[in-house]
Amino acid sequence: MSKLTFERRDAFADPSADRQPLYRRLADQYRRAIGNGVLRPGDRMPSMRAFMQRHGVSLATATESYRLLERDALIDARPRSGYFVRVPATVLPNASEPDLAMPPGEAQFVGIHATISAIVSKYQRYPQALNLGGATAAPDLYPTDALQQAAMRALRREPTLLTSAGPDFGDPALRAIIARRALEGGIEIGADEVIMTHGGIEAVNLALRAVTQPGDTVAVESPCFFGLLQVLESLGLRALEIPASPSTGLAVEALNFALQNHRDIKAVVVVPNLQNPLGSVMPDSNKASVVELCARAGVALIEDDPYRDLVDGEPSPRSLKAWDTDGTVIHCTSFNKTLAPGMRVGWINGGRWHPRVGMLKFAQSRHNDQLAQVVLAGFLGTGAYARHLRRLRESLRLQRERMAAGIATAFPEGTRFTSPRGGMFFWVELPHRLSSAAFFEAALDDGIRIMPGTVFSNTGRFDRFVRLSCPSAHLDLVDEAVRRLGRLATRMIERNEADGSKR
């Protein structure tokens, strides 16, 4: 596999450059800067005005130079943001598709907590490590100032927010706004069918508690978010892992097979949009099929949908709930990923189990605190949220492109991954001889947190994978970390091979 370098492009430079027109000479100057890494993929180009001033040229000359660089695929115009050094498409092969011919395993009780605890306590021994293991964006990608101002306004307007108990199930104004926004995603519910929760994870807990008893079987995607496995473990539930594809998510035919052959399945949990860790988005036809399969089997379909608004492009894809006609789908989501990780605000619609979900929420933790809800209602009620989402998606796209280029350049031959259509992480398939558990340990020693594939399944099936996230806006640090991870992986494979040939 050829690695991406910029020498090839530098060869475009004409040795007789000084006899070229000014706009062409200036373009070449930038071409070389890009070629030798002075300007890097994703870097912002000077504004037209700055370019004109810096080089003492007219608008026409500046425009022509940029047109030329753009034609040669060296820079990109981004709407309302200016020009950026283009991030080359990666040339790594896509991650492997799951083997659907493989018979599904048995449902099994989950024992993932010890593994995750070990990782967390190792993390804590390296508090300064660069975090490529998380699942939220950096604070600087969220509207910190606007939310801070909104919170101050809310406190001035309603000083008793902190000292008076809020209404059951959440702030009525917020629930009404959420119901209205849900309509955009194809979900038709009233404000009283929205129950506010402590993040999406409490919503998923309530959903599972509403439809299962300890010992029951729950079908989950394989791989899936380790937090879900922890919930199953804590509730004494059995997981039946259904293969999921890095491109299209949950394998519908495998689910169909499982529903027909495992009569004790009480719920199916799916992340339909930007699955964690795969980054897959289910095609509409698959979404429709999954809802229909579950409805026909009489099995609750719990969708965990916190990433929907992070999918590139508009409108955002629909939730599974949009296809629900009989209350089969329990919809869980949060604003932790899209807006404010510190506010811990999520919500749930319990489908036909909604009254039971309400009872469980009241018994488990009463209503949420009011302040965060009032702040959120203020923000969602204006156009500010839509504007923020456009900026956030654009920033994440830039980060992903740059990180994808970094992985493609730095990681050893045999590495594979599928570039997701949004969000903040990559599910990277390592070459065969590399264990992600060992890679995790070595990376941490080297000051970088990654999330090993072992925690995304109860079956040990994903030791060859790591989830890498690009949460930070400090892209130079991330570039450097990816280069170091690539070198580390290469060294570990070489050592494995040396060890292997000695035996």
Place this chain on the structure above:
Amino acid sequence: MSKLTFERRDAFADPSADRQPLYRRLADQYRRAIGNGVLRPGDRMPSMRAFMQRHGVSLATATESYRLLERDALIDARPRSGYFVRVPATVLPNASEPDLAMPPGEAQFVGIHATISAIVSKYQRYPQALNLGGATAAPDLYPTDALQQAAMRALRREPTLLTSAGPDFGDPALRAIIARRALEGGIEIGADEVIMTHGGIEAVNLALRAVTQPGDTVAVESPCFFGLLQVLESLGLRALEIPASPSTGLAVEALNFALQNHRDIKAVVVVPNLQNPLGSVMPDSNKASVVELCARAGVALIEDDPYRDLVDGEPSPRSLKAWDTDGTVIHCTSFNKTLAPGMRVGWINGGRWHPRVGMLKFAQSRHNDQLAQVVLAGFLGTGAYARHLRRLRESLRLQRERMAAGIATAFPEGTRFTSPRGGMFFWVELPHRLSSAAFFEAALDDGIRIMPGTVFSNTGRFDRFVRLSCPSAHLDLVDEAVRRLGRLATRMIERNEADGSKR
């Protein structure tokens, strides 16, 4: 039973008053105002300065007048607050003690949710009703301004509080302060042995989940807080109700008998200080005995202790945890009752189950939101909390005294209750022929919320009781509501008697 009136005291007034010294004539003027209800129990007397100005008298005369009124038990001096019209001690008999000779019932699955839902939905049909059914104080008794200012400061100092995820198990600074304060209550734990929760109710949920499986038996006080019964119901647990006394709380000998005869008890849940609804405080010797009994039986003792700081006098009584030597006691509490009902901040120490509690908290709802914790840390870290508690206890004492006097005056003969040593509610035992369920309905029609005794037990044992709280600082409204409740109870009893004699 004689009702309290002021005529008796008015008779003290001397008809030859105008030949009396000035200080005595002024005192008599106030004595009459108190006697005819112009000044009412709990009303604030003019300050010395205001008294001097109003009557054009010297400090010596004013002081003598007040001394006389105080000697005659008509007014009270309150430290740092001035003089108040004295609230007469109630003359109602104490509430009945539980019958310990009665054999304990069987453990039974809880079915309380439907009853509570019915009450809540009836409440919602009367949104304007005066609320004597709650269990928090009115916002004006909490330090609204100070907390609002603290929140604004926190947001200015750490603008990313809303947009960055907080640390697992809670804010380290807050946890350290809590561990330090716990020492005052006799609890020796480190900051890492404190896990922040969404109010005390999440703490109790986690405690029960840590030590039980569905179907297990949990010993609870009878009567007990209906929220606990809802938690048991939602977790599929069985309740074994152990009698509790209105004066000394959980009956230790009854618990001992139950532990010896019900081998399937997995946990005991106790509110040791200002039990809800009884208002009882367990004597230290009983606390020690209960901890020892549970430790010997190897049964988890879950203490729910949110009212401790509301007990009159200083220092506050100790928690059960203070007697714990081997991790038997799981300590749950919150700041919802003492400081800020809107912030939903509680915490738990899981005793020897602490790691399992931590796992369950992480799986159930992750960390709490940061802002409320930072605000709380700022408030607890200074002397402001202790000052606030002194004021709050004093305000609640005044409210209770006035409400106790109102109940004693207005409620029909045969009414009994024990005045608690702190907090905000009364457990009122109605005369025999009156059902609290019917009384609840009639009161709500009359615009007053009360909490019927039926929800404080799974056995239907407490239909003759109501919990009345005095949450509001609008004492005149509360006075009026108590008078109306008294008239209503009297009418209902008369009607019952008329119906009875017709049969």
